[in-house]
Amino acid sequence: MAAAFHLCGVKTPYYGPAFSKRSSHCGPLRSPRLNFALSMNSEFGLCTTVKESCKRRVLRVNCEGGGVDVLERDETENQICDGVTSQFTCVMKFGGSSVASAERMREVADLILSFPDERPVIVLSAMGKTTNKLLLAGENAVSCGVTNVSNIEELSFVRELHLRTVDDLGIDRSVVSAHLEELEQLLKGIAMMKELTLRTKDYLVSFGECMSTRIFAAYLNKIGAKARQYDAFDIGFITTDDFTNAEILEATYPAVAKRLQSDWISEPAIPVVTGFLGKSWRSCAVTTLGRGGSDLTATTIGKALGLREIQVWKDVDGVLSCDPNIYPRAEPVPYLTFEEASELAYFGAQVLHPQSMRPAREGDIPVRVKNSYNPNAPGTLITKARDMSKALLTSIVLKQNVTMLDIVSTRMLGQYGFLAKVFSIFEELGISVDVVATSEVSISLTLDPSKLWSRELIQQELDHVVEELEKIAVVNLLQHRSIISLIGNFQRSSLILEKAFHVLHTNGVNVQMISQGASKVNISLIVNDDESEQCVRALHSAFFESDLSELEWECRSENGSVPKLLNGQ
Ligand SMILES: Nc1ncnc2c1ncn2[C@@H]1O[C@H](COP(=O)(O)OP(=O)(O)O)[C@@H](O)[C@H]1O
Ligand SMILES: N[C@@H](CC(=O)OP(=O)(O)O)C(=O)O
Incomplete structure (x- = not known):
C-alpha cells in the first residue's frame, strides 16, 4: 500500500461499506477492520474515467491523516479520458x-x-451445472468423513468435466489442476469441521467460475x-x-x-x-x-x-x-x-x-x-x-412455493400505526416482503422466498414471525401459494384484468389476493400452488394465442364489466 498521498481537491467522508459518490467531508479511520478495507481500496488504486462526464476521480487513502480524500475534476482534455474509455465496446x-x-x-x-x-x-x-454440483459436494462432505471425500460423486463429476474439457480443447491440464486439488482440500476441511457455513459455500462455488x-x-x-x-x-x-x-x-x-x-x-x-x-x-x-x-x-x-x-x-x-x-x-x-x-x-x-x-x-x-x-x-x-402504444401483456411470470400471511388487527377501526407496526416486525426479523394488499385494519402479504428459503431455520423463523405479529393481530399463515405476475402495459390495466379474470373464472380458479406495484408494469395474483401452472398456461393461451380479438375485449371492457379489486378476498 502506498504511504501518504498529497492530495489537492475535496475532502470526502467515509460512510462505511461503500465510498459515496457524492461525498463532502473527511472521516476518520474507525476500526482495524475499516483500516483494512481502506487499504484494500487504496490497493485497487481507485482512479477512473467516466465516459459521459469525462470526470476523472481519484480516491486514495491518506495513511498519516487517517482519512479518505477525493480528487475530482474535469478531465475533458486529459488523454486518459479520451484514450481509455473507448477501449471496450x-x-x-x-x-x-x-x-x-x-x-x-x-x-x-x-x-x-x-x-x-x-x-x-x-x-x-x-x-453447465457445476455450481449445483459443488453445493451438493459440500453438503455431502459435511457428513461423509474425511477419508471418503475423494469419492464424493459430485467432486468426481466436476473433476472429470473440467479435465475432459481441457483435454478436448488441447489445453494443458495445469490450467485447472491446482484449483481441482485445492477444491478437494477444501471439501476435506468441510468434512473435518462437519460444517458448511455460507462463507465456505461461497468459496466452494467460486471454483466453478x-x-x-x-x-x-x-x-x-x-x-x-x-x-x-x-x-x-x-x-x-x-x-x-x-x-x-x-x-x-x-x-x-x-x-x-x-x-x-x-x-x-x-x-x-x-x-x-x-x-x-x-x-x-x-x-x-x-x-x-x-x-x-x-x-x-x-x-x-x-x-x-x-x-x-x-x-x-x-x-x-x-x-x-x-x-x-x-x-x-x-x-x-x-x-x-x-x-x-x-x-x-x-x-x-x-x-x-x-x-x-x-x-x-x-x-x-x-x-x-x-x-x-x-x-x-x-x-x-x-x-x-x-413504444408501448401497441403493447398489452408482455410476459407472465410464476413464483411458486410462496408463503402468504393474512394479518387482521385486533384493535378497532381508525387505529393508526398498524401498518407501521407490522412492517417494523419484518424489519427487525430481517425478512423481506414481496406482494402486499392492505385495508385500514388488515393486511395480506407474501414473504420473499428467495430470502427465506435459502436459510436453514425457515420453520422456526416463520413461527417467530407469527408469534411476534400475534401480539397485535390475528394471523393466518398460508403456505404453498404462488404469485402469478402479469407484466405489461397497465395504461390498459382494465382490459388486462378483465381478460385475466375471465380466464381464471373459466378455469375455476379463485384468486386469493391481488396487488399492483407502484411501478405500474406489474399486477400480481396469488393462487394455490397446485393450480398455478394450469393458470399460466391458460393465461398464455388467452393473451398470446387467442382467436378472440382485442377489439372484442376492448368493447366488453368499455361496457363496464371490470372487476372490483382491492383485496381480492
Ligand atoms: N420468461 C422467461 N424467458 C426466458 N427464459 C426463461 C423464462 N423463465 C424461465 N426461463 C428459463 O431460464 C433459462 C435461461 O436462464 P439461465 O439458465 O440463467 O441461463 P444461463 O445459465 O445461460 O445464464 C431458460 O433456459 C429457461 O428455461
Ligand atoms: N454459476 C452461478 C452464476 C450464474 O450466473 O450462473 P448462470 O449464468 O448459468 O445462471 C449459478 O449457477 O448461479
Missing part, C-alpha cells in the same frame, strides 16, 4: 448453459470472434485471440459481507474500470472475467451475488466502463412470454423496458438475475438477451423506454 456474458462443454466453448469462441468490430469484455459463469474462465482464456490464447483471465474478487468487485447474496458496493465501478483499462493499455487482450463473484469489504473473503449473479457482473462492468451495449447470451431466444418449462410455446419478447425486465426478474423469471437491471438502468446502457445456440435470432432488447 460491449460486455458479452455467457451463462453456464452456453459454456457447458468443450464443444460449446469452441462455438462461443467462434461467436465472439465473428464480431471483429467489437472489443468485448467477456463474463463467464461456471460450466475460476476454472471456466481459465479454460476459456487459455483456449482463446491457443487459437490466437489474445485473452487475459480475471477473478472478479481480485479486480475490484467489492461487496457487502452477505455471503451467498452479497450486494455490490459503489467502489466497485471505478476500481474495475481502472484495472481493465490500464491492463488493456499495457497490453491489449480480451478480458475474461468470472461472473457471480466478489470480495467482501469487511472480511476480504470471496462472496457470491446470488444464484444467476453473472448477469449482474456483466451489467456492473457495462456501467463501470460506460459501454455501448451489454449482451447476455442464454440458451433461449431472449426473454420469453413465460417460462418455457411451463409452457413450451412461449414466444420471445422483442423489446422490454428496464422497469419491465426488473419486475419480471424479481418476480421469478429465471432468465435474468433480479438485481441485474440496476447498473444498466443507472448507466442507461441497453441490454440485449441473445441465444448462444441460435445467434441469428433477434433476442430481446432492454432499454429505458419503448
Whole structure:
C-alpha cells in the first residue's frame, strides 16, 4: 500500500461499506477492520474515467491523516479520458448453459470472434451445472468423513468435466489442476469441521467460475485471440459481507474500470472475467451475488466502463412470454423496458438475475438477451423506454412455493400505526416482503422466498414471525401459494384484468389476493400452488394465442364489466 498521498481537491467522508459518490467531508479511520478495507481500496488504486462526464476521480487513502480524500475534476482534455474509455465496446456474458462443454466453448469462441468490430469484455459463469454440483459436494462432505471425500460423486463429476474439457480443447491440464486439488482440500476441511457455513459455500462455488474462465482464456490464447483471465474478487468487485447474496458496493465501478483499462493499455487482450463473484469489504473473503449473479457482473462492468451495449447470451431466444418449462410455446419478447425486465426478474423469471437491471438502468446502457445456440435470432432488447402504444401483456411470470400471511388487527377501526407496526416486525426479523394488499385494519402479504428459503431455520423463523405479529393481530399463515405476475402495459390495466379474470373464472380458479406495484408494469395474483401452472398456461393461451380479438375485449371492457379489486378476498 502506498504511504501518504498529497492530495489537492475535496475532502470526502467515509460512510462505511461503500465510498459515496457524492461525498463532502473527511472521516476518520474507525476500526482495524475499516483500516483494512481502506487499504484494500487504496490497493485497487481507485482512479477512473467516466465516459459521459469525462470526470476523472481519484480516491486514495491518506495513511498519516487517517482519512479518505477525493480528487475530482474535469478531465475533458486529459488523454486518459479520451484514450481509455473507448477501449471496450460491449460486455458479452455467457451463462453456464452456453459454456457447458468443450464443444460449446469452441462455438462461443467462434461467436465472439465473428464480431471483429467489437472489443468485448467477456463474463463467464461456471460450466453447465457445476455450481449445483459443488453445493451438493459440500453438503455431502459435511457428513461423509474425511477419508471418503475423494469419492464424493459430485467432486468426481466436476473433476472429470473440467479435465475432459481441457483435454478436448488441447489445453494443458495445469490450467485447472491446482484449483481441482485445492477444491478437494477444501471439501476435506468441510468434512473435518462437519460444517458448511455460507462463507465456505461461497468459496466452494467460486471454483466453478475460476476454472471456466481459465479454460476459456487459455483456449482463446491457443487459437490466437489474445485473452487475459480475471477473478472478479481480485479486480475490484467489492461487496457487502452477505455471503451467498452479497450486494455490490459503489467502489466497485471505478476500481474495475481502472484495472481493465490500464491492463488493456499495457497490453491489449480480451478480458475474461468470472461472473457471480466478489470480495467482501469487511472480511476480504470471496462472496457470491446470488444464484444467476453473472448477469449482474456483466451489467456492473457495462456501467463501470460506460459501454455501448451489454449482451447476455442464454440458451433461449431472449426473454420469453413465460417460462418455457411451463409452457413450451412461449414466444420471445422483442423489446422490454428496464422497469419491465426488473419486475419480471424479481418476480421469478429465471432468465435474468433480479438485481441485474440496476447498473444498466443507472448507466442507461441497453441490454440485449441473445441465444448462444441460435445467434441469428433477434433476442430481446432492454432499454429505458419503448413504444408501448401497441403493447398489452408482455410476459407472465410464476413464483411458486410462496408463503402468504393474512394479518387482521385486533384493535378497532381508525387505529393508526398498524401498518407501521407490522412492517417494523419484518424489519427487525430481517425478512423481506414481496406482494402486499392492505385495508385500514388488515393486511395480506407474501414473504420473499428467495430470502427465506435459502436459510436453514425457515420453520422456526416463520413461527417467530407469527408469534411476534400475534401480539397485535390475528394471523393466518398460508403456505404453498404462488404469485402469478402479469407484466405489461397497465395504461390498459382494465382490459388486462378483465381478460385475466375471465380466464381464471373459466378455469375455476379463485384468486386469493391481488396487488399492483407502484411501478405500474406489474399486477400480481396469488393462487394455490397446485393450480398455478394450469393458470399460466391458460393465461398464455388467452393473451398470446387467442382467436378472440382485442377489439372484442376492448368493447366488453368499455361496457363496464371490470372487476372490483382491492383485496381480492
Ligand atoms: N420468461 C422467461 N424467458 C426466458 N427464459 C426463461 C423464462 N423463465 C424461465 N426461463 C428459463 O431460464 C433459462 C435461461 O436462464 P439461465 O439458465 O440463467 O441461463 P444461463 O445459465 O445461460 O445464464 C431458460 O433456459 C429457461 O428455461
Ligand atoms: N454459476 C452461478 C452464476 C450464474 O450466473 O450462473 P448462470 O449464468 O448459468 O445462471 C449459478 O449457477 O448461479
